[in-house]
Structure formats: C-alpha cells, structure tokens
Amino acid sequence: DAEITQSPRHKITETGRQVTLACHQTWNHNNMFWYRQDLGHGLRLIHYSYGVQDTNKGEVSDGYSVSRSNTEDLPLTLESAASSQTSVYFCASSGHSTGDTEAFFGQGTRLTVV
Amino acid sequence: RKEVEQDPGPFNVPEGATVAFNCTYSNSASQSFFWYRQDCRKEPKLLMSVYSSGNEDGRFTAQLNRASQYISLLIRDSKLSDSATYLCVVIGRSGGSNYKLTFGKGTLLTVNP
Numbered sequence: 001d002a003e004i005t006q007s008p009r010h011k012i013t014e015t016g017r018q019v020t021l022a023c024h025q026t027w028n029h030n031n032m033f034w035y036r037q038d039l040g041h042g043l044r045l046i047h048y049s050y051g052v053q054d055t056n057k058g059e060v061s062d063g064y065s066v067s068r069s070n071t072e073d074l075p076l077t078l079e080s081a082a083s084s085q086t087s088v089y090f091c092a093s094s095g096h097s098t099g100d101t102e103a104f105f106g107q108g109t110r111l112t113v114v
Numbered sequence: 115r116k117e118v119e120q121d122p123g124p125f126n127v128p129e130g131a132t133v134a135f136n137c138t139y140s141n142s143a144s145q146s147f148f149w150y151r152q153d154c155r156k157e158p159k160l161l162m163s164v165y166s167s168g169n170e171d172g173r174f175t176a177q178l179n180r181a182s183q184y185i186s187l188l189i190r191d192s193k194l195s196d197s198a199t200y201l202c203v204v205i206g207r208s209g210g211s212n213y214k215l216t217f218g219k220g221t222l223l224t225v226n227p
Contacts, residue, residue, distance in 0.1 A: 033215065042201070042218060043158070043220075045215075048214065088155075090158070092215070094215070102148060102160040102163075103160075103203075105157035105159070107157050108156075
C-alpha cells in the first residue's frame with residue numbers, strides 16, 4: 001500500500017545544530033507540505049512543493065529550508081536549531097492539481113531543541 | 115481576518131448529545147473544503163469532504179455556505195470514540211494552477227460517559 005513516512009519519529013538536538021527531518025511518500029503525489037503544530041496555534045504551514053525543483057515558503061518559513069530533488073521526498077532542514085522550533089512536525093502529500101483530493105499525513109516528528 | 119477560523123472550544127458533551135462545529139474562511143475563491151479528525155499525538159486524517167449540497171455520513175453531517183463563507187460539522191448521538199480534535203481545511207489557489215491547504219486551529223471535543 002502507498003504511504004507517507006517521516007523519520008525520525010522523535011529527535012532531541014542542541015541549539016545551533018543543523019537538523020534534517022525526512023519525509024518520503026510512495027503515492028507519487030506532486031504536492032507535498034510541511035507543517036508544525038503547537039498548542040494554541042494549530043497546524044501552520046512551513047514550506048510546500050508542487051513538484052520536483054519547486055519549493056515555496058509558507059507562513060512560518062524563517063529558519064527552515066526544503067529541497068525537492070525527486071517526487072518522493074521533501075526533507076525539511078532547520079539551519080540552526082532554536083528552542084522556539086521545539087514542536088511536532090507533520091509532512092503531508094496530496095495528488096490532484098485541482099485541489100479536490102484529500103491530503104495524507106505522515107505520523108509526525110516530535111522535535112525537542114535543548 | 116485569519117484565513118480560516120474555527121470555534122475555539124473545547125466542547126465537553128455527554129454521550130448521545132448532538133454537537134456542532136463551525137468554521138469560517140476569508141477567501142471567497144476557495145475551492146474545496148474538508149473536515150479532518152486528529153486524535154491525541156496522532157496525525158490528522160480525513161473525516162469527510164464538504165459539498166455545497168451538504169453531505170452526510172452516518173452520524174456526521176457537513177454543510178457549506180458559500181454566501182456566508184462558512185462550513186459546519188454536525189455530530190449526532192455522540193460516542194466516546196468521537197473524542198478528538200476536529201480541523202477544518204480550506205483549499206484555495208496559490209498562484210497559477212496550484213492549490214494550498216489551510217487548516218483551522220482545531221476544536222477539541224470530549225465526549226463524557
């Protein structure tokens with residue numbers, strides 16, 4: 001069965017370190033998204049991509065970057081981790097370009113920056 | 115005005131109660147609408163799509179009012195297993211022919227025995 005997976009599921013890192021969270025989907029979806037979820041804020045869009053070599057900034061993109069070198073993967077990099085980036089991160093993908101299909105989510109990565 | 119706003123909740127209801135959630139959106143050109151359910155510490159999952167004509171799935175009914183720019187979710191005969199956070203999702207254009215998903219903050223529902 002097609003799926004979307006994130007790794008690692010849990011990560012503890014130190015302030016200032018570079019961290020990369022992986023997202024891999026086997027749906028062959030063009031659209032992929034990264035969100036962070038914090039109490040009181042809900043899901044906030046960090047970056048998104050509509051296809052290979054395409055990346056776009058979301059509402060909370062500062063301090064994060066993504067790259068899309070193939071259809072399956074959209075890794076999220078924290079350039080220099082900060083305590084404010086402690087959060088749960090969700091990756092999602094969706095297929096159809098008309099926007100009328102559901103998005104599928106990975107199981108999330110719980111990141112703690114100490 | 116935020117792109118998508120939901121009832122803040124939380125909602126605490128007894129088993130068997132009927133509960134309704136509302137969600138408003140600011141972009142009149144929004145294309146598609148969904149309700150997602152998220153259990154504690156889990157990923158969001160699609161509950162149901164929302165159509166202009168309204169749609170029903172068992173105890174769940176979703177409605178869309180384009181004129182007033184809101185969507186609603188009605189849960190009848192609440193079960194303990196309905197306890198979760200409910201997220202409304204609005205999909206609208208994000209340049210060219212691409213679309214962006216925008217989530218509401220979610221409404222926490224607790225169904226009590």
